Amino acid sequence: MMSARESLKRIRQLSVLLAIILFSAASSVEAQTRISLPHTGFMPEDIAVIVNDDDPLSRQIGSYYQQARRIPENNIIHLRFSSERSAMTPKEFQQLKATIDQLTPDHVQAYAVAWTSPYRVGCMSLTSALALGFDKKYCSKACAPTTLSPYFNAQSQYPAIDYKLRPAMMLAGTSFEHVKALIDRGIASDHSFPNGQAYLLSTSDKARNNRAMSYAQTAKDLSGVFPLQILETNLISDHQDVLFYFTGMIEVPMLETLGFLPGALADHLTSFGGMLTDSSQMSSLRWLEAGATASYGTVVEPCSYPQKFPSPAVAMFHYALGATAIEAYWKSVAWPGQGVFIGEPLAKPFAPLLREINPGRYELTIFSPRTGQMRIEKSLSAAGPFKLHSRQQSIHRGKNLIHFRFNEKTDGYLKLQWN
Template structure:
């Protein structure tokens, strides 16, 4: 069974890589038409910083007033119990409308529901089986590598993302980068690093090869063996595998950049043992991803590089490209500015 899954994964990867390389990124083939009217913006009224972050995002992105959802989560714990989440979920769903295709939570915490991420629990429902064995096989997402442009209409799910609010300076800069990405970014590079940490290189077979160029997107590929990237000023995608990533302060992330590292607790946003996904946003990325509980190193629990690349260069927004790239997302939290789409106008 394991050999079959590996074979299937490699076959899928090669197919997606070919599609990414040959992609026709013209307006008629754009992967997304996602806009502000399709975003449900959830604000925690019990947290002034969530209110401030939500208000800034609402204005910056022109989110309709009827799309703003108000909840009250006192003390904003990092993790919710299933009972607490069920109550919150009902409160959110009672305020949604049929046009909304995705959900943005204007806070850093809560980011987990027991062993699940809150973004996955809201999108696909709480997965109790995963919590019985966090290192076990995950439940497949119907949105993985999907052609759907309207996930709620087509699949009855609304992909969710967190807009971190623990630092308004970071939040504002993050939102501004997302908005700036709409103008398009050219002469960028996607960097893929195979590191000395063998256990965290499980998705390295899916890294696109150096030399692959996507001319209409102006994106070059560099696939290298190194524990860190230093001095690059044209970063659009950066994917690696380490518990802690060095050299981020030397990099220049372009508006709309996506970056993540395969490690056990990158999604434990308040954790201290491994690098939080928030550090990517601090460094200048516009969206990231990490797991909130021990997933073991299944590549399916992390963003698949070829799938992520394919959808992003074809015009998908950050939330769509990231969500479509994770096959088993129960433990993974998505963070960032969801509407960033640097290739959306090609």
Template sequence: MSTPLRLGPAQLAVVVNDDDADSVEIGEYYRKAREIPLKNIVHVRIPNRPRKLDAEQFDKLKAQIDAHLGPEIQAVLMVWTAPYAVECNSLTSAYSLGLDSALCAKPCGPSKPSAYYNSNSARPLAEHGIRLSMLLPIASVEAAKALIDRGVLSSFRAQPATAYFLQTSDVARSSRARFFPRSMELPQKKLTIKTLQADSIESVDDVMVYQTGLAAVPKLSTLRFRPGALADHLTSVGGDLLGELQMSSLRWLDAGATASYGTVSEPCNYWQKFPNSIVMLKHYLAGATAIEAYWRSVAWPAQGVFIGEPLAAPYRGGQR
């Protein structure tokens, strides 16, 4: 059998929390929407929806999940909002890369590099020893279903869209601006790239990518996102999904994006701890799925949580 060009339903496991009725319902909705094999559905029990797990709780959860997975499974989707952290690590990075407890003594320092950074591999487990992972948050059953539907719709014919990269007045949170692509037209992809010096965009209806750096991003309610859109903001704790100190990465999904990323603990503004814009865009435009493009774009992902619909792929080949 030939190696797939990108991650597909047969290589994705879906983990549902049987102590959360919404997780069970959305897990089944996702299975049907993406035609995930029944054998790829994993049931676990996480009572009380804690935001953070300790190392012992995490080890038990990971063992439960892994016990059901065969070598063909290259990625895991966890269908819940919380838990999303393990100590100072994100749940997705702890699951995929292993828990880095030593980082918690100095979370503002460098973290371990990801072997999957800027990789072209469609089999990260076989080639890098990494199963990618993502959370599919559930703000409500209706919102989660709409998120899934956006991911599915992204596989149909690409619409004209724009990728927005904003270097803001917040200098500290603009550390990755050096990796923003230059403004240009990509007619073969029906994509316009706009790299701007601005604190926000507003009243545009064609967003495929939005990357910026602010503690809170204004005017999201005025935007319309294309199916499969990726959007994130560089800030300290956007990945503290249910926290209130800064804007949660969940707000991107609420606004209509299909996937996002944020850090769960103070990372300082190392660009390596956030999505590299050129790397992410390169892989997404080459046909990678959202989970592949996002994971490939973060060099040091220990503190970052990946959220959204993993199989969105608006630039895959053979669209109809």
């Protein structure tokens, strides 16, 4: 009997075969359907969008996101509840969660939440409660460790299957214009391989600077992958190449002077950044308004445990593998119960890109956080068996351009694999 993961892969393979049948005329489109690339991150069919029909802004956001990302209609989940508050009670949430679970298609791996409030459930963030279920072990007592997420730094691409967990991210903003711009940035980032900088700030705020102790190792681990600057300062300004920005401050000044590239991840370690609409500190929404594509903040007092905040090294590593923003960010937080994830979930700036540059000649762009090898295998049948088509090619850290020839009449089907 097939496992759930095998069944999902088989469905995707059948989708490719159907595409081949539908595009039976010889064309670039047909040729590319005969070339199989590794799955590196979520696709639109993997995301369910949760909409609050009692909130006009939520309806507007959900509708735009569905159209912009071509989310299947069956993946849209409609709820009705009061949104005029920052938090809901665990009892209220459990009732909504039962409806969400009932309406979620089995193949869905993650949620996009089409509202900004409420962002909290009791002592947990809304996104973590949706992913993990409301459970006090994920928020524990004040100033104490919480339960480890099984998704932390995981290699899994199917969290709903492997861990019974669906990560969630909020399409958050104070207006439709803000959220539309966020969504558009996420889409613009896809396969763009932005040539941006990672800024890791070691600040004078000792209580909020505890991620800085890992920066040197991060720079070593990601050498040759991203240009990375470790700066002993409380702010940066006037940089137009910001791809990652990690810091620790109550407020982060001069964001309006920065140029965030599409797909940028940015956050500040502080107690209440995840209180999106009513924080006494800088709300994490300010990052999105400044041009970042995803961010994170805690909704209740976390007491400065670095495990409750994103690990820059882990987030950047998984992003470089071609994961989406929701996957990379979620995998970077060991104890996510008190933190809310906001942004455009499907942004994937480093997902591989295949294009035909001349008839029968293809260029594959791969981004990698490590060295490895790529194999090209071919078969006359989509079902295989596949055999080595050409010698293995070396993959280096960072951006790789690989050229190869393919004739669908003689080569049949190609499978590209790398590690």
